[in-house]
Amino acid sequence: MLDDRKLDVLRAIVEDYVATHEPVGSKTLVDRHNLGVSPATVRNDMAALEDEGYITQPHTSAGRIPTDAGYRLFVDRLSTVKTLSAAEKKAISSFLAGAVDLDDVVRRTVRLLAQITRQVAIVQYPTLARSSVRHVEVVTMTPRRLLLVLITSTGRVEQRILETTEDVAEQLVGDLRSRLNTTLTGQRLADATTVLAGVPDAFPPADRSLVSAMVTTLIEAFTDEGEQRVAVGGAANLTRYGDDFERNVKPVLEALEEQVILLKLLGEATYPQTLTVRIGHENPYEELATTSVVATGYGSKSEALATLGIVGPTHMDYPSTMGAVRAVARYVSQLLADS
Amino acid sequence: MLDDRKLDVLRAIVEDYVATHEPVGSKTLVDRHNLGVSPATVRNDMAALEDEGYITQPHTSAGRIPTDAGYRLFVDRLSTVKTLSAAEKKAISSFLAGAVDLDDVVRRTVRLLAQITRQVAIVQYPTLARSSVRHVEVVTMTPRRLLLVLITSTGRVEQRILETTEDVAEQLVGDLRSRLNTTLTGQRLADATTVLAGVPDAFPPADRSLVSAMVTTLIEAFTDEGEQRVAVGGAANLTRYGDDFERNVKPVLEALEEQVILLKLLGEATYPQTLTVRIGHENPYEELATTSVVATGYGSKSEALATLGIVGPTHMDYPSTMGAVRAVARYVSQLLADS
DNA sequence: GACTGGCACTCGAAATCCAGGAGTGCCAAC
DNA sequence: GTTGGCACTCCTGGATTTCGAGTGCCAGTC
Numbered sequence: 009m010l011d012d013r014k015l016d017v018l019r020a021i022v023e024d025y026v027a028t029h030e031p032v033g034s035k036t037l038v039d040r041h042n043l044g045v046s047p048a049t050v051r052n053d054m055a056a057l058e059d060e061g062y063i064t065q066p067h068t069s070a071g072r073i074p075t076d077a078g079y080r081l082f083v084d085r086l087s088t089v090k091t092l093s094a095a096e097k098k099a100i101s102s103f104l105a106g107a108v109d110l111d112d113v114v115r116r117t118v119r120l121l122a123q124i125t126r127q128v129a130i131v132q133y134p135t136l137a138r139s140s141v142r143h144v145e146v147v148t149m150t151p152r153r154l155l156l157v158l159i160t161s162t163g164r165v166e167q168r169i170l171e172t173t174e175d176v177a178e179q180l181v182g183d184l185r186s187r188l189n190t191t192l193t194g195q196r197l198a199d200a201t202t203v204l205a206g207v208p209d210a211f212p213p214a215d216r217s218l219v220s221a222m223v224t225t226l227i228e229a230f231t232d233e234g235e236q237r238v239a240v241g242g243a244a245n246l247t248r249y250g251d252d253f254e255r256n257v258k259p260v261l262e263a264l265e266e267q268v269i270l271l272k273l274l275g276e277a278t279y280p281q282t283l284t285v286r287i288g289h290e291n292p293y294e295e296l297a298t299t300s301v302v303a304t305g306y307g308s309k310s311e312a313l314a315t316l317g318i319v320g321p322t323h324m325d326y327p328s329t330m331g332a333v334r335a336v337a338r339y340v341s342q343l344l345a346d347s
Numbered sequence: 348m349l350d351d352r353k354l355d356v357l358r359a360i361v362e363d364y365v366a367t368h369e370p371v372g373s374k375t376l377v378d379r380h381n382l383g384v385s386p387a388t389v390r391n392d393m394a395a396l397e398d399e400g401y402i403t404q405p406h407t408s409a410g411r412i413p414t415d416a417g418y419r420l421f422v423d424r425l426s427t428v429k430t431l432s433a434a435e436k437k438a439i440s441s442f443l444a445g446a447v448d449l450d451d452v453v454r455r456t457v458r459l460l461a462q463i464t465r466q467v468a469i470v471q472y473p474t475l476a477r478s479s480v481r482h483v484e485v486v487t488m489t490p491r492r493l494l495l496v497l498i499t500s501t502g503r504v505e506q507r508i509l510e511t512t513e514d515v516a517e518q519l520v521g522d523l524r525s526r527l528n529t530t531l532t533g534q535r536l537a538d539a540t541t542v543l544a545g546v547p548d549a550f551p552p553a554d555r556s557l558v559s560a561m562v563t564t565l566i567e568a569f570t571d572e573g574e575q576r577v578a579v580g581g582a583a584n585l586t587r588y589g590d591d592f593e594r595n596v597k598p599v600l601e602a603l604e605e606q607v608i609l610l611k612l613l614g615e616a617t618y619p620q621t622l623t624v625r626i627g628h629e630n631p632y633e634e635l636a637t638t639s640v641v642a643t644g645y646g647s648k649s650e651a652l653a654t655l656g657i658v659g660p661t662h663m664d665y666p667s668t669m670g671a672v673r674a675v676a677r678y679v680s681q682l683l684a685d686s
Numbered sequence: 687g688a689c690t691g692g693c694a695c696t697c698g699a700a701a702t703c704c705a706g707g708a709g710t711g712c713c714a715a716c
Numbered sequence: 717g718t719t720g721g722c723a724c725t726c727c728t729g730g731a732t733t734t735c736g737a738g739t740g741c742c743a744g745t746c
Binding site: 149159161209 | 449
């Protein structure tokens with residue numbers, strides 16, 4: 009049904025439309041790409057492509073634009089992910105290398121991603137579940153207020169405030185600190201919950217209610233899904249979306265405000281090196297039917313810690329964007345693996 | 348030069364223009380506000396106001412719109428800050444009360460502010476300089492990599508990674524931890540720098556290079572101006588700016604990407620309860636000449652910890668916005684004072 | 687059978703034109 | 717000082733027209 013030339017035509021249409029953002033007609037197509045055939049032939053092919061649902065016309069007697077299905081075919085079969093130039097790679101790694109802590113890594117990554125893709129970038133903070141406990145700290149703020157600080161192997165720091173009904177002796181705080189550290193350090197967060205359960209029993213009955221309150225708070229911190237956070241950047245790139253402000257820009261801006269939606273957009277963390285591309289209506293969030301998401305997991309070699317990606321108009325430059333996302337994910341993973 | 352009625356006219360013009368976003372003419376003005384005079388009289392007054400530079404016409408034979416000077420006069424002399432309803436106050440305090448830690452307070456505040464003002468909200472994280480040290484923690488991540496964690500009285504947690512050229516003995520880490528805590532705990536961060544200077548001398552010469560590296564890192568963390576961070580929210584409210592996308596929305600989005608610019612916009616932390624209003628060209632950032640900033644400090648009674656505020660179009664509802672900003676600042680201050 | 691040139695047709699975008707009307711400034715009268 | 721009246725300005729919105737890129741189809745060619 010679709011011979012090679014028709015696919016060539018589709019590829020040309022996508023590339024042209026991405027470059028110009030204007031419906032592309034048969035004549036301009038043969039002018040710009042050397043397809044070796046006449047406009048009339050291209051028109052026949054276009055009619056076929058339209059029948060198959062890969063392209064469409066905004067109105068009769070206008071050029072064609074790719075449909076979501078067209079882009080899908082393009083990324084699946086008609087394009088290869090572009091690799092970055094050596095200079096760009098250099099720039100990425102040196103920019104990331106300057107980070108002082110995990111938060112800074114995330115901030116820099118989101119900025120970098122926004123800059124090189126010229127799209128809106130989203131980076132999820134590494135999840136707690138897959139990392140392990142490096143250290144637990146208990147600090148007395150006031151006699152009735154304790155601060156729990158949890159430091160994970162990925163360098164992430166979680167804090168929780170615990171209010172008590174009675175004054176807490178400094179002695180007990182010290183005991184707790186050492187007990188928690190000996191039982192927790194090195195444990196994966198996923199396992200920590202079960203390990204913690206037994207801790208209160210090791211303390212005298214008088215202290216148990218406090219200890220179990222603390223254990224509860226810690227478990228909360230370990231398992232808190234709501235605490236899955238993301239950073240966004242490059243919102244200014246929305247300006248380049250085109251003119252249909254209300255339809256293209258507003259929904260994206262609104263989505264960016266909602267962590268939950270962003271997490272859903274990024275999707276499950278895929279194994280590193282596997283790119284997820286969701287085009288237009290393929291998105292789980294229907295208001296963003298005119299935008300695409302390119303995402304991938306990052307983290308250690310074997311399993312993903314979290315996800316990062318970009319959102320942009322469906323008519324984006326997929327090969328370059330995918331290359332950039334993949335490259336950034338790679339460098340961040342490497343950086344985190346070294347830590 | 349400007350009698351009471353002329354000021355009434357100016358007030359009416361501002362209020363009308365803010366409500367409708369359309370140039371307001373003499374006839375509609377007397378229709379909507381009962382000024383007790385005829386359109387012709389109003390026209391004379393308008394001519395005078397225009398001579399004085401408080402209003403202007405977009406083109407001949409159109410209504411008038413306020414100039415920046417007009418808004419300035421309005422906020423200074425013609426309006427009173429609106430207080431919130433009891434229900435709104437209730438909502439604010441209960442929403443803020445749910446915060447689990449300092450970061451969460453800031454996130455909730457920015458969200459709240461954006462929601463009730465329906466503008467873009469900016470909240471600066473409490474500065475380190477005016478708080479004191481609660482605790483310092485040193486954690487070994489790998490033999491050659493230490494993690495320094497600094498916990499301040501405001502609940503803020505700063506982390507720094509320190510790379511060393513040689514392996515560090517666990518013994519030394521313990522010594523350092525206790526030494527740092529005894530010397531630093533309770534110190535104001537502003538003073539901490541001087542106190543720290545003497546620490547290396549207390550250690551044997553062999554360890555001194557490491558200790559001073561650590562001290563340097565800590566001092567950096569204490570004084571790091573670059574680390575002054577801000578949170579933004581409500582970017583989706585930019586949609587309501589009107590249609591001149593390129594001129595109104597783009598520069599704001601770009602400014603939001605730059606922490607430095609945002610900090611400059613918020614300005615010096617004013618004493619709490621004092622509102623700063625910068626209208627149009629009064630802004631330090633010339634690209635935002637069509638937007639206004641309403642900001643105020645928050646923190647303890649006597650001195651401001653940091654600044655929060657909103658940016659919006661010059662034609663905003665100043666009395667309500669100012670009231671909302673002031674109220675939110677008040678509640679956050681209260682919350683932080685309790686901690 | 688596939689490709690091509692030719693041609694009539696379609697239809698949106700941009701330019702042009704044309705009221706309609708809101709608003710103004712000015713003046714004479716109260 | 718205020719007001720009604722009036723001529724004038726000029727933007728806004730709708731209707732009309734033109735222009736041209738693009739299409740589909742058909743007959744002819746290789």
